[in-house]
Amino acid sequence: MSIYDSLNDSQKEAVFTTEGPLLILAGAGSGKTRALTHRIAYLIEEGIARPENIMAITFTNKAAGEMRDRVDNLAGQEAGKVWVATFHSSCVRILRRFISRLGYDNNFVIYDTDDQKTLMKEICKNLNINTKLYKERSLLSAISSAKNELIGPEKFAKIHGGDFSKQKIVEVYKEYQSQLYKNNALDFDDLIFKTVELLETNEDVRDFYQESLRYIMVDEYQDTNTAQFKLVSLLAGKYKNLCVVGDDDQSIYKFRGANIQNILSFETVFPEAKVIKLEQNYRSTKNILHAANEVIRHNEGRKDKTLWTQKEEGEKIILNQFETAYDEAASISKDIRELVENEGYKYSDIAVLYRTNAQSRILEEKLIRDLIPYKIINGINFYQRREIKDMLAYLRTVDNGRDDIAVKRIINVPKRGIGDVTISKVQDYAIRNEYDFFDALSKSREIPLAENTVCRVNSFVNFIHSLRDKLDTVTVRGLLEEIIDETGYLAELKLENTEEAQARIENVEELINKTAEFDERKADEALSEFLSDAMLMTNLDSLDTDTDYVPLMTIHNAKGLEYPKIFLTGMEDGLFPGFMSIGSDDPDELEEERRLCYVALTRAMRSLTITCARQRMVRGETQLNNISRFVTEIPEDMLDMKIKEGRMLGYKGRGSLASAPGRPSAKPFFLEKSYDPKKFEVKKADALSYGVGDTVKHVKFGEGKVMEVLDGGKDFEVTVDFQKAGTKKLFASFAKLQKI
DNA sequence: AATAGAATGTTTTTT
DNA sequence: ACATTCTATT
Numbered sequence: 001m002s003i004y005d006s007l008n009d010s011q012k013e014a015v016f017t018t019e020g021p022l023l024i025l026a027g028a029g030s031g032k033t034r035a036l037t038h039r040i041a042y043l044i045e046e047g048i049a050r051p052e053n054i055m056a057i058t059f060t061n062k063a064a065g066e067m068r069d070r071v072d073n074l075a076g077q078e079a080g081k082v083w084v085a086t087f088h089s090s091c092v093r094i095l096r097r098f099i100s101r102l103g104y105d106n107n108f109v110i111y112d113t114d115d116q117k118t119l120m121k122e123i124c125k126n127l128n129i130n131t132k133l134y135k136e137r138s139l140l141s142a143i144s145s146a147k148n149e150l151i152g153p154e155k156f157a158k159i160h161g162g163d164f165s166k167q168k169i170v171e172v173y174k175e176y177q178s179q180l181y182k183n184n185a186l187d188f189d190d191l192i193f194k195t196v197e198l199l200e201t202n203e204d205v206r207d208f209y210q211e212s213l214r215y216i217m218v219d220e221y222q223d224t225n226t227a228q229f230k231l232v233s234l235l236a237g238k239y240k241n242l243c244v245v246g247d248d249d250q251s252i253y254k255f256r257g258a259n260i261q262n263i264l265s266f267e268t269v270f271p272e273a274k275v276i277k278l279e280q281n282y283r284s285t286k287n288i289l290h291a292a293n294e295v296i297r298h299n300e301g302r303k304d305k306t307l308w309t310q311k312e313e314g315e316k317i318i319l320n321q322f323e324t325a326y327d328e329a330a331s332i333s334k335d336i337r338e339l340v341e342n343e344g345y346k347y348s349d350i351a352v353l354y355r356t357n358a359q360s361r362i363l364e365e366k367l368i369r370d371l372i373p374y375k376i377i378n379g380i381n382f383y384q385r386r387e388i389k390d391m392l393a394y395l396r397t398v399d400n401g402r403d404d405i406a407v408k409r410i411i412n413v414p415k416r417g418i419g420d421v422t423i424s425k426v427q428d429y430a431i432r433n434e435y436d437f438f439d440a441l442s443k444s445r446e447i448p449l450a451e452n453t454v455c456r457v458n459s460f461v462n463f464i465h466s467l468r469d470k471l472d473t474v475t476v477r478g479l480l481e482e483i484i485d486e487t488g489y490l491a492e493l494k495l496e497n498t499e500e501a502q503a504r505i506e507n508v509e510e511l512i513n514k515t516a517e518f519d520e521r522k523a524d525e526a527l528s529e530f531l532s533d534a535m536l537m538t539n540l541d542s543l544d545t546d547t548d549y550v551p552l553m554t555i556h557n558a559k560g561l562e563y564p565k566i567f568l569t570g571m572e573d574g575l576f577p578g579f580m581s582i583g584s585d586d587p588d589e590l591e592e593e594r595r596l597c598y599v600a601l602t603r604a605m606r607s608l609t610i611t612c613a614r615q616r617m618v619r620g621e622t623q624l625n626n627i628s629r630f631v632t633e634i635p636e637d638m639l640d641m642k643i644k645e646g647r648m649l650g651y652k653g654r655g656s657l658a659s660a661p662g663r664p665s666a667k668p669f670f671l672e673k674s675y676d677p678k679k680f681e682v683k684k685a686d687a688l689s690y691g692v693g694d695t696v697k698h699v700k701f702g703e704g705k706v707m708e709v710l711d712g713g714k715d716f717e718v719t720v721d722f723q724k725a726g727t728k729k730l731f732a733s734f735a736k737l738q739k740i
Numbered sequence: 741a742a743t744a745g746a747a748t749g750t751t752t753t754t755t
Numbered sequence: 756a757c758a759t760t761c762t763a764t765t
């Protein structure tokens with residue numbers, strides 16, 4: 001018996017193919033992490049590679065942690081030397097050692113999204129950029145996209161030099177990058193970009209890593225961007241032992257730079273590449289898997305593969321349409337109770353998924369009322385919280401005096417009477433003399449400032465200096481505690497005496513624990529190390545298995561997870577797929593939404609309930625939505641629609657994607673009474689003052705032509721083609737349309 | 741400098 | 756609807 005006996009044939013092939021470029025197309029639930037970890041174990045066990053010559057790269061800390069555990073379990077002692085890390089932390093590791101070659105200091109800081117925004121705001125101010133025309137966010141996103149494509153400021157200028165509309169971006173990008181350099185800071189994209197630059201321009205460094213990392217494995221390969229692809233190509237450039245694992249059907253991060261071409265054309269880039277498909281799914285029942293297959297089949301640009309399973313047929317997929325989102329939530333809550341009380345499910349066996357975070361509120365409210373334990377798994381991560389960022393900014397200031405963003409963040413936190421006016425005076429002085437902001441503060445006497453202000457500034461400067469003096473003798477924890485004591489940060493929060501302040505206090509205390517942990521683990525490492533760990537760290541409170549609760553999360557968040565029971569909510573055209581992707585002229589946007597839907601469906605192991613509402617509040621407007629086109633791509637015989645009479649509104653039946661303006665008027669149906677107390681009564685007019693073909697006026701949308709009037713029983717549903725706002729479906733009693 | 745009311749802009753998220 | 760960010764006021 002060997003550990004490889006439990007693998008299927010394709011998995012075995014993937015494990016035993018150790019040389020040359022290898023693309024493993026691993027469908028959902030096909031055991032790709034298993035294959036990957038066994039492959040690492042095999043390399044070590046057979047003596048093909050020493051552990052320190054193996055690298056496994058993932059995207060998230062969580063994935064890296066899981067991989068680490070599994071490798072350690074499979075391959076024993078030696079496995080600790082395998083390089084298992086995320087893209088970003090791998091790059092930090094390389095850059096901490098060699099970035100001086102690029103002119104940065106080795107104790108560079110990492111700027112997160114918040115810091116980037118702060119910096120960008122300043123740049124826009126200095127360059128007199130009209131932020132109404134050029135939003136900080138879109139400027140940053142343009143820069144990020146450029147960096148993901150390995151286009152630096154100069155190259156960007158060359159490419160877009162002739163494009164007048166891009167001139168501002170060219171200018172901003174250049175300034176942004178030089179500010180980062182001045183602050184000895186790298187943003188997340190730079191971590192990859194600069195590592196690529198380093199390896200490209202320094203042959204000895206490249207050679208060092210190519211020799212050292214002879215076998216490279218990349219997980220979730222479909223999520224890589226161009227820069228990340230370049231990075232692994234460079235690292236694997238000598239021995240070409242690059243094994244990538246991914247599923248093009250689960251590529252859902254285009255919006256943050258993922259280049260699906262990386263996986264689709266892997267064989268073109270590496271003509272000698274071997275391709276292995278893992279198509280046996282070990283997760284879902286036949287019904288669920290076939291439904292998912294049917295949906296994803298509608299995408300054009302994909303590698304051909306069809307998942308299959310030996311599992312039983314299983315239950316049909318339940319499809320429920322409700323009148324309102326409140327009814328939807330009530331039904332889900334009731335179903336969860338039922339499943340737990342009568343069908344042996346634990347709360348933690350059940351997950352509720354949605355497209356947008358905004359949908360969680362209604363669900364949450366209902367679950368609270370019904371006393372169902374739940375937890376919203378959201379993105380707001382620990383290290384991004386205000387109080388934590390404040391504390392880190394202090395540490396950053398101590399660590400790297402060039403980090404202007406950090407200094408400015410905490411110079412008046414807690415309040416020291418150093419306001420915007422003072423800050424901009426110091427800033428002007430700093431720019432005139434080419435000082436760092438902190439150095440300018442140290443010379444506050446030379447700036448025309450009020451005597452009082454000079455005093456305050458000096459006491460801040462002295463405080464930071466006193467902390468720096470202790471750097472060599474004190475632990476990170478000691479440093480942090482001194483900061484907290486001296487600034488009275490916690491004391492101030494305690495005075496507030498609110499629930500929110502209490503939470504902040506607990507967070508700061510948690511940060512103290514983190515520093516203590518760090519000190520114990522890496523006694524000899526510098527403050528810079530703690531800070532980059534912190535900047536690259538995210539949600540600490542991911543999944544704790546001790547408590548039994550229903551997780552609520554976005555579909556993006558659910559990737560990589562599986563649950564016996566899934567509730568897929570808000571499956572409505574306009575919400576999922578969202579307006580943006582429906583209206584887009586880029587067909588790939590809709591395909592990406594469909595992939596997202598595929599990810600959602602394939603999370604379910606035994607049972608899946610799809611829900612939607614006819615009527616939903618979106619951004620303060622009540623919208624009427626049809627059932628998601630993706631649902632209509634699931635063959636009807638796999639669905640249990642629970643419809644007593646007629647067809648479900650918006651359900652156009654098998655595979656039909658055609659928009660059907662003249663669809664039959666179905667009566668809305670109710671599975672149960674609406675519970676919403678806020679719900680207002682609708683008075684249906686006996687007759688409308690307008691009809692099809694009339695021109696009407698709406699308060700918000702302006703003038704439009706009535707395309708269709710449907711008697712929904714309770715109210716009239718009117719479809720109007722507005723000249724400016726496009727076609728909308730409205731309830732007559734809400735819309736208050738005026739005939740013209 | 742601090743605060744309260746107005747304007748704004750709203751998929752998805754990791755690092 | 757709602758949260759964040761901006762502006763105008765004291």
